[in-house]
Amino acid sequence: MNKKQSRPQDGENNIEVWEDLVHIKDLVLSIIICTVITLGAYLIAPNExxxxxxxxLIGAVVGFVISSIIIKPKRTLRFAEEREE
Structure with a gap:
């Protein structure tokens, strides 16, 4: 059984990251969310x-969870049967 990913045909506002197409707006939004929450958590920490x-580290995980909730995946997976000849 093969898994095939369908990718957007227009390719506008997409870049390739680790062999996957990513919408630039979503990438920048997730980077901002993770950076702000991680830095905020680091700055409010006691100085011990x-x-x-x-x-x-906890801020980074929280930022990742928030980003994954806000930004939904846009790819669809289709399963195709392989034919043996």
Whole structure:
């Protein structure tokens, strides 16, 4: 069974990242969300040695979750049967 991805035919406002097409607006929005939340969590952390790192990592995970909720995938997968001859 083959999985085939259908990609947008027009290709406008898309760039290729790790062999996948990404809409530029969505990419920039997710980068901004993750950066702001990670930096914010790092800055509000107490100034004790491991806490800024932990807060920053938690902020990055929260930013990723928020980005994945806001930005939905736009690809569709179709399964095609292989014919043996």
């Amino acid at each position: 040695p491991p806490k800024p790192l932990i807060y920053g």
